[in-house]
Amino acid sequence: xxxxxxxxxxxxxxxxxxxxxxxxxxxxxxxxxxxxxxxxxxxxxxxxxxxxxxxxxxxxxxxxxxxxxxxxxxxxxxxxxxxxxxxxxxxxxxxxxxxxxxxxxxxxxxxxxxxxxxxxxxxxxxxxxxxxxxxxxxxxxxxxxxxxxxxxxxxxxxxxxxxxxxxxxxxxxxxxxxxxxxxxxxxxxxxxxxxxxxxxxxxxxxxxxxxxxxxxxxxxxxxxxxxxxxxxxxxxxxxxxxxxxxxxxxxxxxxxxxxxxxxxxxxxxxxxxxxxxxxxxxxxxxxxxxxxxxxxxxxxxxxxxxxxxxxxxxxxxxxxxxxxxxxxxxxxxxxxxxxxxxxxxxxxxxxxxxxxxxxxxxxxxxxxxxxxxxxxxxxxxxxxxxxxxxxxxxxxxxxxxxxxxxxxxxxxxxxxxxxxxxxxxxxxxxxxxxxxxxxxxxxxxxxxxxxxxxxxxxxxxxxxxxxxxxxxxxxxxxxxxxxxxxxxxxxxxxxxxxxxxxxxxxxxxxxxxxxxxxxxxxxxxxxxxxxxxxxxxxxxxxxxxxxxxxxxxxxxxxxxxxxxxxxxx
Amino acid sequence: xxxxxxxxxxxxxxxxxxxxxxxxxxxxxxxxxxxxxxxxxxxxxxxxxxxxxxxxxxxxxxxxxxxxxxxxxxxxxxxxxxxxxxxxxxxxxxxxxxxxxxxxxxxxxxxxxxxxxxxxxxxxxxxxxxxxxxxxxxxxxxxxxxxxxxxxxxxxxxxxxxxxxxxxxxxxxxxxxxxxxxxxxxxxxxxxxxxxxxxxxxxxxxxxxxxxxxxxxxxxxxxxxxxxxxxxxxxxxxxxxxxxxxxxxxxxxxxxxxxxxxxxxxxxxxxxxxxxxxxxxxxxx
Numbered sequence: 001x002x003x004x005x006x007x008x009x010x011x012x013x014x015x016x017x018x019x020x021x022x023x024x025x026x027x028x029x030x031x032x033x034x035x036x037x038x039x040x041x042x043x044x045x046x047x048x049x050x051x052x053x054x055x056x057x058x059x060x061x062x063x064x065x066x067x068x069x070x071x072x073x074x075x076x077x078x079x080x081x082x083x084x085x086x087x088x089x090x091x092x093x094x095x096x097x098x099x100x101x102x103x104x105x106x107x108x109x110x111x112x113x114x115x116x117x118x119x120x121x122x123x124x125x126x127x128x129x130x131x132x133x134x135x136x137x138x139x140x141x142x143x144x145x146x147x148x149x150x151x152x153x154x155x156x157x158x159x160x161x162x163x164x165x166x167x168x169x170x171x172x173x174x175x176x177x178x179x180x181x182x183x184x185x186x187x188x189x190x191x192x193x194x195x196x197x198x199x200x201x202x203x204x205x206x207x208x209x210x211x212x213x214x215x216x217x218x219x220x221x222x223x224x225x226x227x228x229x230x231x232x233x234x235x236x237x238x239x240x241x242x243x244x245x246x247x248x249x250x251x252x253x254x255x256x257x258x259x260x261x262x263x264x265x266x267x268x269x270x271x272x273x274x275x276x277x278x279x280x281x282x283x284x285x286x287x288x289x290x291x292x293x294x295x296x297x298x299x300x301x302x303x304x305x306x307x308x309x310x311x312x313x314x315x316x317x318x319x320x321x322x323x324x325x326x327x328x329x330x331x332x333x334x335x336x337x338x339x340x341x342x343x344x345x346x347x348x349x350x351x352x353x354x355x356x357x358x359x360x361x362x363x364x365x366x367x368x369x370x371x372x373x374x375x376x377x378x379x380x381x382x383x384x385x386x387x388x389x390x391x392x393x394x395x396x397x398x399x400x401x402x403x404x405x406x407x408x409x410x411x412x413x414x415x416x417x418x419x420x421x422x423x424x425x426x427x428x429x430x431x432x433x434x435x436x437x438x439x440x441x442x443x444x445x446x447x448x449x450x451x452x453x454x455x456x457x458x459x460x461x462x463x464x465x466x467x468x469x470x471x472x473x474x475x476x477x478x479x480x481x482x483x484x485x486x487x488x489x490x491x492x493x494x495x496x497x498x499x500x501x502x503x504x505x506x507x508x509x510x511x512x513x514x515x516x517x518x519x520x521x522x523x524x525x526x527x528x529x530x531x532x533x534x535x536x537x538x539x540x541x542x543x544x545x546x547x548x549x550x551x552x553x554x555x556x557x558x559x560x561x562x563x564x565x566x567x568x569x
Numbered sequence: 570x571x572x573x574x575x576x577x578x579x580x581x582x583x584x585x586x587x588x589x590x591x592x593x594x595x596x597x598x599x600x601x602x603x604x605x606x607x608x609x610x611x612x613x614x615x616x617x618x619x620x621x622x623x624x625x626x627x628x629x630x631x632x633x634x635x636x637x638x639x640x641x642x643x644x645x646x647x648x649x650x651x652x653x654x655x656x657x658x659x660x661x662x663x664x665x666x667x668x669x670x671x672x673x674x675x676x677x678x679x680x681x682x683x684x685x686x687x688x689x690x691x692x693x694x695x696x697x698x699x700x701x702x703x704x705x706x707x708x709x710x711x712x713x714x715x716x717x718x719x720x721x722x723x724x725x726x727x728x729x730x731x732x733x734x735x736x737x738x739x740x741x742x743x744x745x746x747x748x749x750x751x752x753x754x755x756x757x758x759x760x761x762x763x764x765x766x767x768x769x770x771x772x773x774x775x776x777x778x779x780x781x782x783x784x785x786x787x788x789x790x791x792x793x794x795x796x797x798x799x800x801x802x803x804x805x806x807x808x809x810x811x812x813x814x815x816x817x818x819x820x821x822x823x824x825x826x827x828x829x830x831x832x833x834x835x836x837x838x839x840x841x842x843x844x845x846x847x848x849x850x851x852x853x854x
Binding site for chain 1: 624625638639640708710711712794797798799809812813814816817818
């Protein structure tokens, strides 16, 4: 009887070892499963190339990119992931504004964008000479159509971008005028640089996109690439648009190959089957990949966060001294060096990423366990029974730190933080739980009015929360209607006042002053501990194409990377 | 007569000798691992929870098997890992043994109604798809050492129960058991006095085999990240190796291979002992 289980499990262990041998040996990686997919789509350069799309180059350039997971037909209603699905969508479509290398929106399809005094009205004129892939001219009417279409036919992301839009009109002189219900200083970043403009003549025939079955015939955009071939869950083939309004793209063809997971993609780039991976590379792979010729790494700041949350509404975390002590006791540089191997930016105690223009340079992280111990001693948290753990109200300061088991880096972070807190007499045991359990404890029902069921938790926000600096108010305001991301139950009168003022401040200089003040207040009052902003790192083959542009907070996967340097924003 | 019997006897002696040798080999392997587990604080060069080197170091004089992703010494992790792996293996096997023996004796001693009900339960447990169920249970109960032990124990008791039941079935119809029953002895007395002692040896054999299975299962669970990833077991070393890409880099030689070998040695050691014991104690027809 027992043999029944022993044998298969033994085989699993042996297989594990065998896979390890196989994967690390370069000669065998070429026989790995994804290669079949790769070879079916990689064509001899020039095979289907239109003649002389660019001025001179003898050899057409085909870039083969790996993604993990299919993206359906990549139109605004079918693409699947925010990254890299949206990025691939925007290869075919244009937005009114385009992020430059610093992550600042610049005029793109709109050649000028002006806002009125109180930021409730945006006026844009559209560039001359932009055309759709089918040759029709792109006009202001297409833009108006697009805004109306997304407002009427919910897509999630683009409809959400347009919340607060009251009316979209075309003025007598051909400008687009968008009226907003309330001032929105981030409308350019959130909406204008995010929404793909659709061709009216194609989409006006699609009444209910939610029920439509799409094929690639609707993928008519104005962007630098056109989708010409699509094999579900296998590959996409994009051809360069020679008539692109900013200039002919720097490459002739982009082939995107779908892999099952990142180990397949990594094996493929190491064996030369693909030329770039449109996914972040994990920190421990960076050095190894960089050492291999001709692979190179493009690395830069991104806006996801790794942080420590505590329930600031209850003892002892309602005591400012305890929160400040935790902030001082955590060596963020050590976490960056150990867990991210240096590929991260040390967390600012004021929330704003130091590479963002809105960052207040007066706010810097301080690591000082002695000061943390002194703070706790002065506040009366003594270790009276000599077990190395302080007490409050006769209870030991012993807490459970929740972390989600699916994120192994976060688990390591939690382990390191628990060691660091032990040095100041706060005992922490790390509990690794299912992601759903962890979310339910920290953010029950994704609604902070449901309270919270944790003491300490390792947490992190996705990039959009950091990318739009105004959203800082959502994180720290004590009013649940305003601070709907305030997961720590933090409340402070000064913070409430400044963050509420920030949301309606129209003047950019005054707004920046409020952001500066808020960063100082957050650093003083410690609503959470921001540990690090992990960097994005991407690997590419520099022999094939090397001009990748790293957009701060966004990475290299954008049309900007594939345009000639002079045509970039 | 003798001429006919002797080659048969010799043949039997040969296989018994082979079983003995294999048993001793298994015994030495297990003894070495137990020594490693007990003496871990003295033979491990570092505390496995301390960060003592640069993360991702290759093997060197200071760190014979290099360091893991946060700079903990892999050799020390491997040595301390024997503790968790052996503990889980043995305790889970004890759980399985207690469950299996109880069910086996009850089913064998009362073969009619209770017995057939229990044996159908055993059949159900035996045909359940094993690893998927293990994963679901482990995910549902949460990650801790105790839960790992319970989950494994609860899933591997059915095999031993079958073996023990068949022995009890034959025991209950022996003359001395029947005699004691006709003289009015309660079932409880007959079970404790006659049945239990004569199944104990058989149970020991199935127990050792269960340890071998439990060690493999613990490693599989921990590798999948369903054990307690903070505990230093061989499976969790492999989990971290996988999570931090060691399967794709040259680090597999010092990060993946050694725990894999240890799991193999532990499981094989117990399996060999079980083989030798079964050779001696299993009833022959």
